[in-house]
Amino acid sequence: MKRRWTLYDPRLAWMLVAPVLLLLIFFLVLPIAVMAAYTFFTFVTAGVETSALTTANWHEFFTDSYYSGFLLKTLRVGAITALLCGVLGYFPAYFIWATTFRHKWLLLLLLIVPFWISFTIRTFSWINILGEQGVINVALIKLGIINDPLPMLYNEGAVILGMLHFLMPYMILNVYVSLEGIDRTLISAARSMGCTSAQAFREVTLPLSLPGLAAGLLLCFVLAAGSYVTPQLLGSGRDALFGNLIYDTIMGELNWPMGATLSIVLFVVLGFFAAVYTRYMGMSQIVKGLGG
Amino acid sequence: MPDSQDTISSPRPASAGATIAGAAAGTDSPAVEFRDIDIAYGKFVAVRDFSLSIRKGSFVTLLGPSGCGKTTILRSIAGLVDISGGQIMIDGRRVDDVPIYKRNIGLVFQSYALFPHKNVFDNVAFGLKYRNVPKPEIVRRVGKALEMVRLPGTEKKLPSQLSGGQQQRIALARAIVFEPQVLLLDEPLSALDANMREEMRVEIKKIQKETGITAIFVTHDQEEALSMSDRIVVMNAGRVEQIGTPQEVYETPATAFVADFLGKANMLAGTVSRSSGPTAVTLAAGQTVNVVAPKPLAQGGKVTVVVRPQKLSVGAAGANRLSGRVVSASYLGGSAIYEIDIGGGMTIRANTPISGRVFREGEAIEVGFDPEGCVLLDEGGQRIS
Numbered sequence: 001m002k003r004r005w006t007l008y009d010p011r012l013a014w015m016l017v018a019p020v021l022l023l024l025i026f027f028l029v030l031p032i033a034v035m036a037a038y039t040f041f042t043f044v045t046a047g048v049e050t051s052a053l054t055t056a057n058w059h060e061f062f063t064d065s066y067y068s069g070f071l072l073k074t075l076r077v078g079a080i081t082a083l084l085c086g087v088l089g090y091f092p093a094y095f096i097w098a099t100t101f102r103h104k105w106l107l108l109l110l111l112i113v114p115f116w117i118s119f120t121i122r123t124f125s126w127i128n129i130l131g132e133q134g135v136i137n138v139a140l141i142k143l144g145i146i147n148d149p150l151p152m153l154y155n156e157g158a159v160i161l162g163m164l165h166f167l168m169p170y171m172i173l174n175v176y177v178s179l180e181g182i183d184r185t186l187i188s189a190a191r192s193m194g195c196t197s198a199q200a201f202r203e204v205t206l207p208l209s210l211p212g213l214a215a216g217l218l219l220c221f222v223l224a225a226g227s228y229v230t231p232q233l234l235g236s237g238r239d240a241l242f243g244n245l246i247y248d249t250i251m252g253e254l255n256w257p258m259g260a261t262l263s264i265v266l267f268v269v270l271g272f273f274a275a276v277y278t279r280y281m282g283m284s285q286i287v288k289g290l291g292g
Numbered sequence: 293m294p295d296s297q298d299t300i301s302s303p304r305p306a307s308a309g310a311t312i313a314g315a316a317a318g319t320d321s322p323a324v325e326f327r328d329i330d331i332a333y334g335k336f337v338a339v340r341d342f343s344l345s346i347r348k349g350s351f352v353t354l355l356g357p358s359g360c361g362k363t364t365i366l367r368s369i370a371g372l373v374d375i376s377g378g379q380i381m382i383d384g385r386r387v388d389d390v391p392i393y394k395r396n397i398g399l400v401f402q403s404y405a406l407f408p409h410k411n412v413f414d415n416v417a418f419g420l421k422y423r424n425v426p427k428p429e430i431v432r433r434v435g436k437a438l439e440m441v442r443l444p445g446t447e448k449k450l451p452s453q454l455s456g457g458q459q460q461r462i463a464l465a466r467a468i469v470f471e472p473q474v475l476l477l478d479e480p481l482s483a484l485d486a487n488m489r490e491e492m493r494v495e496i497k498k499i500q501k502e503t504g505i506t507a508i509f510v511t512h513d514q515e516e517a518l519s520m521s522d523r524i525v526v527m528n529a530g531r532v533e534q535i536g537t538p539q540e541v542y543e544t545p546a547t548a549f550v551a552d553f554l555g556k557a558n559m560l561a562g563t564v565s566r567s568s569g570p571t572a573v574t575l576a577a578g579q580t581v582n583v584v585a586p587k588p589l590a591q592g593g594k595v596t597v598v599v600r601p602q603k604l605s606v607g608a609a610g611a612n613r614l615s616g617r618v619v620s621a622s623y624l625g626g627s628a629i630y631e632i633d634i635g636g637g638m639t640i641r642a643n644t645p646i647s648g649r650v651f652r653e654g655e656a657i658e659v660g661f662d663p664e665g666c667v668l669l670d671e672g673g674q675r676i677s
Contacts, residue, residue: 089676109301189405191392192370193470203418
């Protein structure tokens with residue numbers, strides 16, 4: 001006899017997750033698997049490779065310090081960007097949370113508004129601001145403060161600035177959400193027991209918002225270290241990051257096996273950071289500590 | 293506004309505050325005194341002309357429905373809410389301009405408000421730390437406070453590892469450990485389940501007596517108010533309706549609101565039909581009852597006779613007899629609650645001990661009460677006194 005369907009039927013659950021599962025398998029897991037297989041293919045000449053299996057690509061990656069240097073630099077830039085995001089993003093998040101302004105949604109909307117414009121166009125806009133013919137240089141020259149334009153574009157600073165620009169909303173929203181989760185009577189309690197508002201912030205608000213800050217840092221780090229467009233547009237050749245290296249290898253040298261190898265490296269390294277971070281920096285632990 | 297100038301520190305022989313031995317010895321300035329305070333949020337006036345004086349060591353309850361301003365008053369003592377007029381004194385010292393962290397007040401919240409990222413020890417030690425108490429002394433006092441709330445040895449636990457009742461005990465320990473001048477309790481029992489609530493009620497009262505601390509308790513639960521308080525301040529819509537001992541507010545409600553809010557008294561509208569001898573009131577339903585009026589009443593004046601459901605007895609007892617039909621009967625074991633239709637669209641409630649049989653819906657019933665067992669309200673809903 002056929003079993004009747006129930007609301008919490010496990011078969012129903014499988015059917016509901018099936019579309020997402022199929023999507024993930026065909027568009028995420030499978031492509032990555034194909035790429036992983038490509039790393040063992042043999043590069044013949046630009047645009048030509050054979051499926052003869054070799055470890056030459058991996059050997060090249062692990063022996064040529066050119067690659068590891070790029071990787072370390074990418075991680076360093078990612079870390080600097082994430083930390084700057086954390087330091088600079090906490091204040092607006094705190095402001096939005098603490099304000100008595102009645103239309104808070106408007107402030108949150110302002111954070112989303114930049115997403116309405118293409119990310120590439122937003123990045124391009126920095127050229128009009130920082131470039132030799134950009135607003136700042138032109139203004140300073142017209143005012144007679146400088147004679148020659150300042151070299152503000154095409155350096156690491158410009159790349160980090162551009163990434164801050166697009167990552168800041170992620171940080172602010174993450175911190176804001178965790179601040180919003182704090183029971184405000186905790187702050188009243190701390191104040192009533194003798195804390196000034198600054199001390200109450202240190203004792204209560206800051207530690208309880210750390211999970212959001214931690215999540216924001218991780219997100220910004222991964223997105224910055226994996227970025228490609230920003231260094232391409234705002235950096236010089238020397239400021240390229242790992243993503244640009246992958247692009248050059250695949251599109252410039254047409255060396256698909258090596259490009260696949262580098263992609264898998266970046267994927268594994270960033271995935272490793274995310275996993276270790278979540279596990280040991282204790283995001284889940286902190287959440288548990290809050291009785292969640 | 294009746295009775296709002298009545299102060300708790302006024303020497304009344306009947307005051308239940310007298311049972312608190314020695315707590316108020318020495319000084320005669322009240323622990324907390326409100327002088328005509330107003331509290332407004334923008335245009336909304338939450339509290340108007342509130343005056344109250346609270347004797348040291350007493351347990352005072354602010355009782356009222358939600359939105360009556362009781363919590364606002366509590367928060368104003370702590371400094372969490374700014375007053376827009378009047379004065380608040382703690383121990384004879386004006387505190388309007390004293391910032392919250394310098395007021396030395398213990399607060400217990402409905403939501404416990406324990407710091408989730410700190411263990412029990414750090415939670416309880418919090419106030420001591422900010423009073424620069426030396427470490428060994430902190431350890432000793434935290435241990436003592438935890439013993440007082442009967443949770444010794446829980447120092448290392450996180451709040452999330454404790455039950456609701458235990459969390460509220462820790463919150464209580466945290467609020468009293470630094471010996472504040474006043475302990476403020478903001479509906480501390482509301483988040484607990486019924487059994488735990490009863491237990492905590494006794495516990496809070498016991499600790500308050502042991503420490504001799506002045507406690508101000510906010511609740512909307514009349515049972516809590518009646519069982520715990522030395523004095524009850526009944527509030528409604530930002531105003532004081534009555535201040536008195538639990539017995540006073542229950543037995544002799546000053547207003548229709550108090551009579552209804554505390555114990556859902558029967559309010560029988562009628563007109564004075566005989567003003568001398570025993571005063572008599574003819575009810576809207578037609579029956580005439582004898583009442584004890586504190587002063588002669590004009591014949592034909594409109595009054596409301598307030599009778600507690602517990603003052604109505606089934607059967608022959610009572611000088612005033614009302615007959616009617618049982619609309620609903622709730623059997624409670626030792627007693628029964630009857631809703632009785634006495635005609636004229638009037639329904640009364642009787643809560644009587646069961647002697648003999650239990651009446652059923654639709655049965656004819658006769659209930660009685662004594663003239664002394666009721667209170668008279670005038671047309672404005674104020675007690676005639």
